[in-house]
Amino acid sequence: MRSFFRLLAVAAPLLLLVAAPARAADVKRRGVQIEALAGGSICVPGHAACKSSAELVGTTGPSLGLGFFAGFRPLRVLMVGVSYNAGFFDPRYLTTGDADAYRLAYQNSVFATIRGIIPLWRLDLGLEVGPGFSRQTFRARDGALPYDREFSQGFALKTAPSIDIYLTRRFFLGAKVDFLWNFHGKVCADAGGSRVCQTRSNNDQASVHQMIVGVHLGDGEAQGERRVGDLPLQTGTKQRRVPRGHTREQTHHRQQPALGGRRRSSILIT
Numbered sequence: 001m002r003s004f005f006r007l008l009a010v011a012a013p014l015l016l017l018v019a020a021p022a023r024a025a026d027v028k029r030r031g032v033q034i035e036a037l038a039g040g041s042i043c044v045p046g047h048a049a050c051k052s053s054a055e056l057v058g059t060t061g062p063s064l065g066l067g068f069f070a071g072f073r074p075l076r077v078l079m080v081g082v083s084y085n086a087g088f089f090d091p092r093y094l095t096t097g098d099a100d101a102y103r104l105a106y107q108n109s110v111f112a113t114i115r116g117i118i119p120l121w122r123l124d125l126g127l128e129v130g131p132g133f134s135r136q137t138f139r140a141r142d143g144a145l146p147y148d149r150e151f152s153q154g155f156a157l158k159t160a161p162s163i164d165i166y167l168t169r170r171f172f173l174g175a176k177v178d179f180l181w182n183f184h185g186k187v188c189a190d191a192g193g194s195r196v197c198q199t200r201s202n203n204d205q206a207s208v209h210q211m212i213v214g215v216h217l218g219d220g221e222a223q224g225e226r227r228v229g230d231l232p233l234q235t236g237t238k239q240r241r242v243p244r245g246h247t248r249e250q251t252h253h254r255q256q257p258a259l260g261g262r263r264r265s266s267i268l269i270t
Contacts, residue, residue, distance in 0.1 A: 029119070030073050031221025033081070037176050039214015041065030041087035041107075046182055046209040047152075056101050058093035065212035067178055071113075073220065079115040083130070083158070084108075085178055087210045095144055103141045107210055109134035109180055111158045124172065128160035134182055136207050147191040152184035152207035162216055169222040176216035182207045 043050035043060040050060040065088065071081020087109075091102035113130030134156035139149045159181070164174030184207040188197040 029076055029124075029220055029222055033069075033071055033073055033079065033218060033220035035067075035069040035071075035216065035218030037065075037067030037069075037085075037178065037212065037214050037216050039065050039212060041089065042211045042213070043089055044179075044209035044211050046207055047184070047187075048208050050208055052093075056093040056095065058091070058101070060105065060208065061090035061092050063088035063090045065178075065210075065214060067176070067212055067214075069113075069218070071115075073117075076119050077117050079117060079126070079128075081113060081115075083111045083113050083128075083132075085111075085158075085180060085210075085212060087180070087212050089138075091138060099144050100141055101144050102138050104139045105137065107134055107136040107180070107182075109156055109158070111156070113158060113160075115160075115162075122166045124162075124164045124166075124174075126160075126162040126164070128158065128162065130158050132156050132158060134180060134184075136182065136184070136210075147189035147196075150187060150189050152182070152187045154182070154184040154186075156183065157181045164216060164218075170219050172216075172218055172220070174216045176214065178210075178212040180210040180212070182209055 040062050041064060042062045052058060065085070067083060067085045069081055069083040071079050073079045085108070087107050089105035089107075091105040093101040095101050109132055111130040111132030113128045113132075115126045115128040118125040133154070135151060135153040137149055137151040140147060157180075158178060160176060160178045162174060162176035164172040164176075166172045186197045186199050187207065188195055
C-alpha cells in the first residue's frame with residue numbers, strides 16, 4: 001500500500017499539468033454520471049477484529065477493492081445515485097495445526113447514496129453518504145475448519161470523501177475513499193447442508209468494516225455556454241463565420257457606411 005500512496009503523490013502534480021489546457025472550468029455539470037473506483041481494500045475492526053482470535057492466529061490483510069456508481073446530478077452541488085462495491089481481503093490465519101484456515105474472503109455491498117459537492121474551478125470536492133446492504137464471506141480451506149464458510153449480512157452505511165479534477169469537459173480523474181460500515185446482527189457458519197447462526201458481541205473474523213481507497217474516474221454530462229465555433233451566419237446573400245470562442249448571444253449584425261456611399265455588412269463583436 002505504501003507504493004500505491006507514493007504513486008498518487010507523484011501523479012497528482014502531473015494531473016494538474018495535463019489538465020491545464022483543458023476547457024473544463026466554465027462548464028455547468030448536470031445530468032447522468034458514470035464512475036468507477038479501483039484500488040485497495042483494507043480491513044477495519046468492527047464486531048470482529050482484523051487479527052488473531054481464540055481459535056486462529058493471524059491477520060486479515062489488504063487486497064483488491066473495486067467500486068461502481070451510476071447517478072444523476074440535478075445541481076452542480078448535488079448527486080444522487082446507486083453504488084456497488086466489491087472488496088477482497090487476504091485472510092492470513094493458521095489453525096492450531098499450522099494449516100491455512102481460509103482460502104478467500106470478500107464483501108459485496110450495494111447502496112443508495114447522495115453526494116454533496118463543492119465545485120471549485122476544475123475540481124469537485126465530494127462527500128457521499130448512503131444506506132445499503134452488504135454481505136461478508138470468509139471461505140475456509142477444505143478440512144481446515146469445522147465449517148465451509150463463515151458469513152454475515154445486513155444493514156450497512158457508506159461514507160465516501162472524494163476529490164476529482166476534470167481533464168476535459170466530461171472526463172475526470174481523482175481519488176476516493178469508501179468507508180463501508182457494517183451493522184450485521186448475526187454471524188452464520190455453513191457446514192455441509194446445515195447452517196448455524198448466532199449473535200455475539202465479539203466475533204472471530206466476521207463481521208468487520210471495510211475501507212476501499214483508490215483511483216476514481218468517470219464520465220458525466222456537461223452543460224456549458226453554447227459555442228458557435230465555425231457555424232455560418234446569414235448576412236444578406238453572403239455567409240460569414242463567427243470567430244471561434246464567441247457565443248451566439250455575443251455576436252450581432254449592423255450596417256456601417258463605407259467609402260463611395262455604399263453600405264457593407266459587418267460583424268460587431270462585443
